Amino acid sequence: MLDFDLTEEQGLLERSVREWAGREVAPRIRELDRAHRFDPGILPQMADLGLLGISVPTEYGGAGMDYICLGLASEELEYVDTSLRVIMSVHVGLNSLTLLSWGTEEQKQRYLVPQAQGRTIATFGLTEPSAGSDARGIQTVAIRRGDHYELTGEKMWISLADVADNFLVFAWTDLEKKKERDPSGMSAFIVERSFKGFSSGTLTEKWGILAGNTGHFKMDAVEVPTENLVGREGEGFKIAMFALDQGRYTVAAGATGLIRACRDASVRYATQRKAFGVEIGSHQLVKELIAQMESDYQTSRLLWQRAGWLKNQGRRNTRETGLAKWFSTVASERAAGDAVQIHGANGYSDEYPVGRFYRNCKGAVIYEGTREIHKIMQADYLLGYRTDRPTRCELPAWETR
Numbered sequence: 001m002l003d004f005d006l007t008e009e010q011g012l013l014e015r016s017v018r019e020w021a022g023r024e025v026a027p028r029i030r031e032l033d034r035a036h037r038f039d040p041g042i043l044p045q046m047a048d049l050g051l052l053g054i055s056v057p058t059e060y061g062g063a064g065m066d067y068i069c070l071g072l073a074s075e076e077l078e079y080v081d082t083s084l085r086v087i088m089s090v091h092v093g094l095n096s097l098t099l100l101s102w103g104t105e106e107q108k109q110r111y112l113v114p115q116a117q118g119r120t121i122a123t124f125g126l127t128e129p130s131a132g133s134d135a136r137g138i139q140t141v142a143i144r145r146g147d148h149y150e151l152t153g154e155k156m157w158i159s160l161a162d163v164a165d166n167f168l169v170f171a172w173t174d175l176e177k178k179k180e181r182d183p184s185g186m187s188a189f190i191v192e193r194s195f196k197g198f199s200s201g202t203l204t205e206k207w208g209i210l211a212g213n214t215g216h217f218k219m220d221a222v223e224v225p226t227e228n229l230v231g232r233e234g235e236g237f238k239i240a241m242f243a244l245d246q247g248r249y250t251v252a253a254g255a256t257g258l259i260r261a262c263r264d265a266s267v268r269y270a271t272q273r274k275a276f277g278v279e280i281g282s283h284q285l286v287k288e289l290i291a292q293m294e295s296d297y298q299t300s301r302l303l304w305q306r307a308g309w310l311k312n313q314g315r316r317n318t319r320e321t322g323l324a325k326w327f328s329t330v331a332s333e334r335a336a337g338d339a340v341q342i343h344g345a346n347g348y349s350d351e352y353p354v355g356r357f358y359r360n361c362k363g364a365v366i367y368e369g370t371r372e373i374h375k376i377m378q379a380d381y382l383l384g385y386r387t388d389r390p391t392r393c394e395l396p397a398w399e400t401r
């Protein structure tokens with residue numbers, strides 16, 4: 001039986017995130033955005049709401065909520081500002097849920113528990129200055145030396161790079177395979193900011209998601225204990241792709257929230273502003289833009305919820321998550337552009353939020369799989385060039401865990 005109603009817990013979560021973000025962040029987001037300022041004071045508040053460990057089981061310090069709740073939280077957060085949702089994407093989606101699925105018990109106790117409780121903040125390090133879409137093209141290396149690996153390399157476009165305590169980092173452990181671009185030569189590691197040889201910085205030239213922290217980090221012969229290898233040596237590429245299944249899910253749900261924010265702002269404006277003697281909402285060309293936003297919002301919501309439903313059941317969802325991410329981010333760009341258009345010259349000013357939505361939406365059409373990568377993946381599934389094979393570790397189903 002299909003059921004489109006939220007459960008009591010899901011509804012409560014949706015309302016509490018909406019109320020908190022509307023009360024605590026919405027009134028000052030314009031100023032934070034204009035000042036290019038990430039407010040670290042937001043993190044303990046998110047921790048108090050349980051958001052930083054939302055779909056992590058209670059036995060590992062999390063809130064034990066299902067993956068639909070993770071999507072709902074992402075949607076509500078991005079309704080207010082993309083920078084809030086980005087925290088969920090890297091801390092929960094890309095990092096914590098990966099440790100939950102691939103980490104050893106010791107790694108879960110040492111890293112996952114404090115992350116889920118919000119006592120430490122985590123992010124992800126795959127992208128490099130010369131390798132984004134081409135994940136096999138990374139240059140970072142990890143050389144085994146007795147009881148540790150020595151990591152050298154540079155990561156770029158990392159959300160929370162200057163904020164996080166822990167980083168899930170991808171590096172080549174087999175240099176012969178690196179030459180051949182054979183991904184079975186890549187491994188995943190937990191790197192702490194406090195490790196000697198680690199340094200980070202913030203990107204200051206970014207023109208969107210200005211209330212978020214985005215940066216780079218460098219590892220100069222950083223000694224990482226062998227206990228911090230995540231999964232087995234050689235499983236790093238799969239772990240990175242697995243992590244993106246959860247990261248892309250939060251991006252899809254977040255973009256859905258952005259479309260709703262554009263729709264609501266546009267409806268408000270269209271019923272207040274008059275042109276040619278009537279509310280602009282009564283002009284058919286404005287109606288068309290608003291109707292498209294509603295269609296995009298409802299479609300995006302169905303797509304991410306289907307992916308979340310599959311996650312709850314413990315079923316592979318790379319294909320469905322990718323489709324949701326691709327559709328909703330492209331639709332959010334359309335919605336934000338049209339929201340600015342409906343606002344006319346006012347849309348071109350920071351007095352209204354739609355200009356911020358327009359700047360914020362573009363990033364998600366690029367990160368966590370560009371529009372083009374997702375198009376190719378969807379075509380490849382249909383053409384039989386790509387299939388999702390079972391992996392050694394899967395995201396634990398919600399009902400059974």
Ligand code: CAA
Binds near residue numbers: 090
């Ligand atoms: N889960 C588990 N395993 C997976 C997987 C998944 N989702 N997807 C692929 N794999 C496995 C495959 O099964 C395969 O293993 P086997 O050969 O043993 O079956 C192996 O991984 C290699 O997979 P592919 O052959 O599919 O790999 P590919 O090279 O063809 O992938 C690509 C190409 C799809 C374009 C991929 O490189 C890709 O997704 N690129 C985009 C990367 C991206 O999204 N980067 C953004 C990172 S975000 C960031 O770093 C910034 C930040 O702020 C955090």
